[in-house]
Amino acid sequence: MxxxxxxxxxxxxxxxxxxxxxxxxxxxxxxxxxxxxxxVVIGTGAGGGPLIARLAExxxxxxxxxxxxxxxxxxxxxxxxxxxxxxxxxxxRLVDGANPLKMGANNSGRAVGGSTVHYxxxxxxxxxxxxxxxxxxxxxxxxxxxxxxxxxxxVQAERDLSIAGPVSYPWGxxxxxxxxxxxxxxxxxxxxxxxxxxxxxxxAETPLATVSAPRGDSPSCVYRGFCRVxxxxxxxxxxxxxxxxxxxxxxxxxxxLAMVGRIEVDAAGRACGVxxxxxxxxxxxxxxxxxxxxxxxxxxxxxxxxxxxxxxxxLANSSGLVGRxxxxxxxxxxxxxxxxxxxxxxxxxxxxxxxxxxxxDRKDFHGGYCWMAQGPLPVEWSAAxxxxxxxxxxxxxxxxxxxxxxxxxxxxxEMLPHPDNRVSLxxxxxxxxxxxxxxxxxxxxNDKAMIQHALGEMQRSLELVGAKDIWRQENDTxxxxxxxxxxxxxxxxxxxxxxxxxxxxNLWICDGSVFPTTGGVNxxxxxxAIxxxxxxxxxxLQQTGQLNF
Amino acid sequence: MVNTRTPTGAPRNAxxxxxxxxxxxxxxxxxxxxxxxxxxxxxKTPVPDFAKANLAARRLNRAAGTLALSVLFDSAxxxxxxxxxxxxxxxxxxxxxxxxxxxxxGTMDQRQMPHVVxxxxxxLTAIAGLAGxxxxxxxxxxxxxxxxxxxxxxxxxxxxPIAIGLSGLLGYLxxxxxxxxxxxxxxxxxxxxxxxxxxxxxxxxxxxxxEAGLLHFRGGFHDxxxxxxxxxxxxxxxxLGRTALGPAGTERRATRWWLRATxxxxxxxxxxxxxxxxxxxxxxxxxxxxxxxxxxxxxPPAFTGLALAGLAALxxxxxxxxx
Ligand SMILES: Cc1cc2nc3c(=O)[nH]c(=O)nc-3n(C[C@H](O)[C@H](O)[C@H](O)COP(=O)(O)OP(=O)(O)OC[C@H]3O[C@@H](n4cnc5c(N)ncnc54)[C@H](O)[C@@H]3O)c2cc1C
Ligand code: SF4
Numbered sequence: 015m016x017x018x019x020x021x022x023x024x025x026x027x028x029x030x031x032x033x034x035x036x037x038x039x040x041x042x043x044x045x046x047x048x049x050x051x052x053x054v055v056i057g058t059g060a061g062g063g064p065l066i067a068r069l070a071e072x073x074x075x076x077x078x079x080x081x082x083x084x085x086x087x088x089x090x091x092x093x094x095x096x097x098x099x100x101x102x103x104x105x106x107r108l109v110d111g112a113n114p115l116k117m118g119a120n121n122s123g124r125a126v127g128g129s130t131v132h133y134x135x136x137x138x139x140x141x142x143x144x145x146x147x148x149x150x151x152x153x154x155x156x157x158x159x160x161x162x163x164x165x166x167x168x169v170q171a172e173r174d175l176s177i178a179g180p181v182s183y184p185w186g187x188x189x190x191x192x193x194x195x196x197x198x199x200x201x202x203x204x205x206x207x208x209x210x211x212x213x214x215x216x217x218a219e220t221p222l223a224t225v226s227a228p229r230g231d232s233p234s235c236v237y238r239g240f241c242r243v244x245x246x247x248x249x250x251x252x253x254x255x256x257x258x259x260x261x262x263x264x265x266x267x268x269x270x271l272a273m274v275g276r277i278e279v280d281a282a283g284r285a286c287g288v289x290x291x292x293x294x295x296x297x298x299x300x301x302x303x304x305x306x307x308x309x310x311x312x313x314x315x316x317x318x319x320x321x322x323x324x325x326x327x328x329l330a331n332s333s334g335l336v337g338r339x340x341x342x343x344x345x346x347x348x349x350x351x352x353x354x355x356x357x358x359x360x361x362x363x364x365x366x367x368x369x370x371x372x373x374x375d376r377k378d379f380h381g382g383y384c385w386m387a388q389g390p391l392p393v394e395w396s397a398a399x400x401x402x403x404x405x406x407x408x409x410x411x412x413x414x415x416x417x418x419x420x421x422x423x424x425x426x427x428e429m430l431p432h433p434d435n436r437v438s439l440x441x442x443x444x445x446x447x448x449x450x451x452x453x454x455x456x457x458x459x460n461d462k463a464m465i466q467h468a469l470g471e472m473q474r475s476l477e478l479v480g481a482k483d484i485w486r487q488e489n490d491t492x493x494x495x496x497x498x499x500x501x502x503x504x505x506x507x508x509x510x511x512x513x514x515x516x517x518x519x520n521l522w523i524c525d526g527s528v529f530p531t532t533g534g535v536n537x538x539x540x541x542x543a544i545x546x547x548x549x550x551x552x553x554x555l556q557q558t559g560q561l562n563f
Numbered sequence: 564m565v566n567t568r569t570p571t572g573a574p575r576n577a578x579x580x581x582x583x584x585x586x587x588x589x590x591x592x593x594x595x596x597x598x599x600x601x602x603x604x605x606x607k608t609p610v611p612d613f614a615k616a617n618l619a620a621r622r623l624n625r626a627a628g629t630l631a632l633s634v635l636f637d638s639a640x641x642x643x644x645x646x647x648x649x650x651x652x653x654x655x656x657x658x659x660x661x662x663x664x665x666x667x668x669g670t671m672d673q674r675q676m677p678h679v680v681x682x683x684x685x686x687l688t689a690i691a692g693l694a695g696x697x698x699x700x701x702x703x704x705x706x707x708x709x710x711x712x713x714x715x716x717x718x719x720x721x722x723x724p725i726a727i728g729l730s731g732l733l734g735y736l737x738x739x740x741x742x743x744x745x746x747x748x749x750x751x752x753x754x755x756x757x758x759x760x761x762x763x764x765x766x767x768x769x770x771x772x773x774e775a776g777l778l779h780f781r782g783g784f785h786d787x788x789x790x791x792x793x794x795x796x797x798x799x800x801x802x803l804g805r806t807a808l809g810p811a812g813t814e815r816r817a818t819r820w821w822l823r824a825t826x827x828x829x830x831x832x833x834x835x836x837x838x839x840x841x842x843x844x845x846x847x848x849x850x851x852x853x854x855x856x857x858x859x860x861x862x863p864p865a866f867t868g869l870a871l872a873g874l875a876a877l878x879x880x881x882x883x884x885x886x
Contacts, residue, residue, distance in 0.1 A: 034571070178783075181712045194783040198717040207707040219713060227782040230567045233844040236856070247844045256567065263565040 019083035019090060023271040023292060025126075030262055033255050034231040034248060036089040043265045050300035051075040052563065054288050055307055056274045056316065059128015060541040061525035062307030063253030063261070064174070068549030070264035077267045077299060078258075079290055081312075082124035084270035085131065085254065091244035095393040102132075105450070107311065108440045112456035115342055115491060122309060122494070126270050127254030129309065130538060132242050135223040135250055136364050136426075137177045138535035139168050141186055141372050141382065147531050153380035153460075154431055154531035158502045158511035159544070165189070167543035172221075175251040175542070176229045179221030185369045194226045197235060202358035203365035203387040205421045209475030215370040220386055222362055223251040237361040239389055275448050277304050277320040277329060277521070285329075285521045291446050302563040305513075307525040307545075310340060310494035314437045314527065315451040317498070330498070330515035330523065335508050337437040339496040340455065341532040344427035344465050346488055347388060347398075348472040350481025351416045358389040358420055371471070372534045379463040382534030383427035385472055392417060402487040421481055423472040426492070428534040429461045437497050493537050495529035512551040513544065520563065524548050568785070570842060577838045582788060585831040592823040615882045616743040621670050622875035623737030623760065627685070628666030630730035630868030635659035636861030637723070644855045651698060655727050658684075658691040662730050669737060675745075677738035685734030692728020699724055716781040722774035726865050729767045733872050736760050740879070748883040757879030761807025764872040768800040768825070771865050782858070788835055791828060796866055799825045803873045812884025818877055826870035832863025 016022045024031050025042060032038030045051050052074035055062045066078040082103075085091065103122040109115050123129030142161035147154040169190055172179075179192030196219035199207070203219075210217035224235045224245070235249040248255050258268065272292040280286040287300040306313050314337035318328035328336050364386035372382035390398060396414055399405045405413055440452040457465075469486050476484055501507025504516035513524040526541050533540070555561045569575055638655035645652060665681040672678065699719035706714045715721065740756045743749040749756035775792040784790060799821040806818045840857035841847045854860065 176783075194785070195716060195781045196713060199713060204707050211707065225785075227785045228570065228839070228842040229785055231570050231572075233842060234856075236844050236852075249844070260565055260567065 019085055019270070023269070024084040025268045025270045030268055031084050031086045033086055033259065034088070036086060038086070040259070040262055042262050042267055044267055045075060045077055047297060047299055050287065050302050051077050052301075053077070053303045053305055054079065054299055054301035055305045056288065057128060057307035057309065057312070057525060058126050058258060058268065059123065059253060059307065059309065059525065060130050060538040061545045062128060062305070063130070063257035064171070064542050064545040065305060065307065065524055065549055066266050066268075067257040067261040067264065068546060069552065070261050070266035072549065072553045075265070076261070077269060077301075078126075078261065079269050079272045079274050079288070080124075080126045080128070081273040082126060082128075082270065084126040084268065085244065087244060087246055087248050087255070091240075091246035093238060093240045093243070093246060095243055095391045103312075105444050106442065107450055108442065108452040109455070110452065111435070111454040113491075115453055115455045117311070117453065122311060125254070126268060127252045127258060130223075130252040131254050132244050133252070133538060134242060134363055134536075136367075136386065136536040137172065137175065137179075137221045137223045137539040138367075138369075138384075139186065139189065140164070140533045140535065140540055144382075144531060144533045151375070151380065155499075155501070155506075157530055158500055158507075159547075163547065164540075164543055167547045168539060170546050171539055171542040174546075175223045175256055176225050177221050177223055177251075177539075178226040180219045183221070184216040184218050185373045192221055194229075197222065197224070197226050197237075197361065197365060199365045200237070200358065200361040200387075200389070201354075201356035202389050202421050203361075205352065205356065205479050205481070206366040206368065206385070206387040206423060206475070208479045209423070210368045210370070212478035213471075213475055215368050217366055217368045220364050220367040222364075224249045224362055225251065235362065239359045239361055239363065239391065241362050243391075273446055274308075274316060275319065275446055277306070277316065279320070279322055279325065279329065279518065283324060283518065285518055303520045303522065305522040305524055307523075309525050310497045310527040311437055311451050311453060313523060313525055314497040315439065315449075317523075318439050319448055325517070330508050330517045330521055332517050333505055333508060335433075335499060335506070337497050338433045338435075339431040339499050339530070340435045340437055340453070340494065341429050341431055341496040341529065342455065342491040343493045343532060343536075344383070344425060344429060344461060344468070345490040345492040346427075346465050346469055346486065347422050347424040347490065348469060348476055348484060348486050349388075349420060349422040350476040350484040351419050352421055352479075352481055353419070355418050356421055357418050358387075358422070359391055361389065363387070363389040364424075369535070371468070377467060379460050379467065381428035381430060381460065381464060383425045383464060383468050384534055385423045385425045385468065388422035388424045390422075395420070398487055402489055403485055416483075421476065423475060424490075425465075425468040425472065426534060426536055427461075427464050427468055428532055429491075430458065431496055431499075431531055432456075432458060435496075493526070493532070495526045495532040495537055498523045498527040499530040500528040501530060512555070513548045520561075522548070574838055574842050577841070578786070578788065578835075581831060581834050581838065585827065588827045588831070589824050592827060593820055595823075615878070616740055616749045617673060617675055619749065619756070619875050619879045619882070620737045620741035621672070622878065623733050623740060623872060624666045624669030624672075626764075626868050626872035626875060627730045627734035627737060628663055628670060628868075629871055630726055630733065630865055631659045631662035631666055631688070633861050633864040633868060634723075634727040634730060635663060637859050638727070640855060640859060640861065641720075641723070654691055655695060655724065658688045659727055659730070662688045662727070662734060666730075666734060669734070675741060675743075677742045681734065682738045685731045685738065687731070689728050689731030689735060692724050692726070692731055695724025695727065696721065715777060720774065720778070722770060722777070725767075725770055729763075730868070732763060733760070733868075736763065748885060749879060755811070755879075755883065755885040757811065757876050757883060758807045758885075760872060760879060761803055761876035764869045764876055765800040765804040765807065768796050768803070768866065768869045768873070771869060772796045772800070775863075786839075792832060792863065792866065795821075795828055796825050799870065799873070803876070806880065807876060810884075811880045814881060815877060819874070822870045822873040822877065826867045826874070829864045829867030829870065832866065833860050836860045836863065
């Protein structure tokens with residue numbers, strides 16, 4: 015039998031891969047198909063991972079499904095950019111709209127551990143006001159969550175992921191000290207710092223989910239910068255090496271290479287299990303609760319694909335909002351060349367940050383953005399130079415020679431929610447015979463104004479530190495959110511504050527798709543904090559007899 | 564909830580073993596007999612014994628040498644890591660090596676007179692320590708962010724050069740103790756030598772605690788044993804300081820134990836750091852990188868050096884009551 019994790023499931027026969035030891039195994043509980051488990055969680059990423067772990071630790075029977083492979087980073091990840099594609103969701107998706115999204119490497123992972131296996135580890139908190147952006151800032155919509163409660167779950171998430179961050183964070187309300195100290199900053203990060211200081215803005219070391227000292231069986235980061243290829247040392251605190259091992263130890267089962275195609279609903283209108291494809295065949299797993307955590311494209315797709323006679327527009331969709339209010343984040347960049355050697359690829363890519371424009375409201379557009387230092391690997395860099403700067407042949411080769419002197423600043427900006435930016439079903443089918451997702455996206459005026467503002471600011475910052483040959487990468491976007499927004503009432507949202515769907519009481523959605531607005535910071539820590547809260551809420555509801563299963 | 568903080572397998576076993584050994588050694592130090600001291604009767608002023616002064620001086624040479632050894636290897640590692648970007652980065656290697664050499668010489672030298680080469684080297688070493696501190700401060704201030712945690716953690720360690728300066732100071736004090744004329748109690752700068760050495764080692768220990776504290780804070784105190792060098796040595800420094808300022812000529816069992824415990828801690832610290840090196844990527848098989856990036860193996864014995872100096876001070880105090 016092949017040991018290729020992309021072809022043959024590894025979590026079988028009562029054991030799962032030991033992510034910390036090449037060829038190693040850890041024991042894993044297995045649940046029978048016919049007997050309903052307490053929870054089936056679809057997706058094991060930033061949202062699914064912590065849920066599986068916490069629910070199992072509360073004593074529930076839990077199975078986590080993931081369409082992706084179960085890697086052992088130490089043996090499966092090469093320090094090689096070309097091997098990166100194995101981590102992405104590269105199945106077909108249709109894109110359209112005025113600014114079609116580029117799907118794949120930039121926004122969707124597929125692996126046990128989800129996108130966190132290859133994310134850039136930036137672990138930021140929302141600005142408190144964003145949870146009430148309509149009331150306090152006049153745009154978007156309010157969340158049903160209170161920032162003070164979120165602050166508590168951020169602490170828990172940061173502890174669980176051993177976030178390495180600055181001793182004191184310069185923006186927002188006080189937060190407790192990060193569990194690990196910030197990493198040493200590299201040349202590119204120092205350029206951001208000098209630029210920010212020249213502009214009179216504060217800067218900080220970026221809080222990152224990679225350890226600056228050993229933790230358990232994780233060694234400290236070795237600063238080679240292959241983070242998005244999948245960290246081959248386990249310094250990166252992805253869900254794969256944090257929550258998933260905890261989940262297994264607490265009695266959860268993980269089913270890798272298991273694509274859920276449909277959620278089954280019984281005659282009473284309750285979810286009763288999932289149909290999934292594994293080892294070349296469809297199976298049915300019975301469940302008392304189903305939690306969807308497949309991220310902003312696959313979550314609505316699954317809900318829409320699970321339509322029944324009773325729920326003709328898809329599950330949890332009486333509001334008609336499933337798939338709507340898709341948001342991405344603007345990810346434009348400005349690059350330049352320094353006289354001195356910088357070596358921007360050494361270390362995690364985003365070692366410093368300025369959140370100045372997340373906290374300063376004196377601007378003529380809504381929403382906020384931050385920018386971070388950059389360090390793309392050579393192939394990614396040449397792709398940016400050819401794709402965005404339109405350089406080819408000898409010119410490209412010549413510019414690539416500057417690689418070690420290159421610097422860059424990249425924004426993460428809040429795009430505003432619009433109902434027409436959405437995920438719907440196309441007529442085309444994928445290899446499982448399931449309709450593929452159609453992703454429609456257009457930037458609106460506010461988005462464009464913010465992007466121009468950010469490009470100007472980042473350019474000024476680079477000019478102030480003496481960078482030359484400056485150019486702007488204007489077309490990039492990255493993280494996704496929305497498509498199953500949470501809210502205070504069933505007409506204007508898909509789930510409530512507990513991530514419980516309004517329509518089907520035992521169907522939950524808990525991932526990046528519940529965001530009503532996306533904020534000007536990378537989303538994963540907020541997703542994880544919401545998942546931790548949801549697990550606690552489930553336990554509370556069950557203990558007070560409000561779940562009935 | 565499973566414990567995901569502590570490592571599994573060999574590192575965990577090694578930590579447990581070393582922790583127990585250290586504990587046993589600390590208990591052992593409690594019961595090991597202290598140096599026989601002359602029983603002083605309060606009525607009779609004892610005649611100062613110059614052999615004892617020589618012994619104390621040689622103990623101080625040993626302490627200075629231990630510190631120099633720690634600095635030699637530590638600065639060699641750290642400055643190699645910094646690729647000797649600046650010529651001045653060879654200075655601590657040269658001075659520490661010389662201090663180590665003259666300390667070895669002094670430790671074996673039974674003569675009562677100071678030695679001009681030793682004396683000179685020790686003075687130079689002390690000056691080099693001061694200069695190095697200046698250099699390191701300059702390096703930190705020059706970086707983006709100035710004096711910030713980032714630069715204190717990862718810039719040139721401000722406290723490190725002080726260790727070699729202390730080695731020079733202890734050596735210098737050793738020479739002063741050694742030149743005590745027959746029949747007199749050892750004095751330095753017009754003060755009883757035991758007290759001066761005691762205070763100097765106590766202050767040195769407090770400073771070294773600061774350095775260990777900074778670096779262990781940088782390491783997030785990720786292992787509970789990392790609290791040891793920031794909790795025990797400060798107590799030792801206090802106890803030693805009190806003894807150095809208190810009445811002399813009495814036996815100080817508690818002080819002696821704290822000093823011995825700190826000496827032991829300095830040595831086991833190196834072993835703890837070796838385990839830490841093994842926890843980095845590739846473990847000891849990748850020693851060439853991990854020795855540079857992991858916890859510095861040669862650093863903790865600086866505590867041992869200072870504790871040995873403290874013990875020398877203690878003997879001086881016990882042997883030469885000055886009040
Ligand atoms: C290159 C890159 C860099 C990033 N960097 C950062 C960063 O630095 N900081 C940050 O905060 N965020 C970052 N992100 C975004 C972050 O990773 C995501 O926002 C976050 O992981 C989303 O969490 P999630 O739980 O919603 O989904 P994911 O983590 O994507 O997990 C979803 C999982 O569900 C599985 N799945 C989906 N549908 C099904 C199905 N039907 N059946 C079975 N399994 C299914 C998928 O295989 C996937 O593994 C980055 C993303 C990418 C792609
Ligand atoms: S730089 Fe650090 S986090 Fe990134 S891949 Fe290397 S070890 Fe992992």
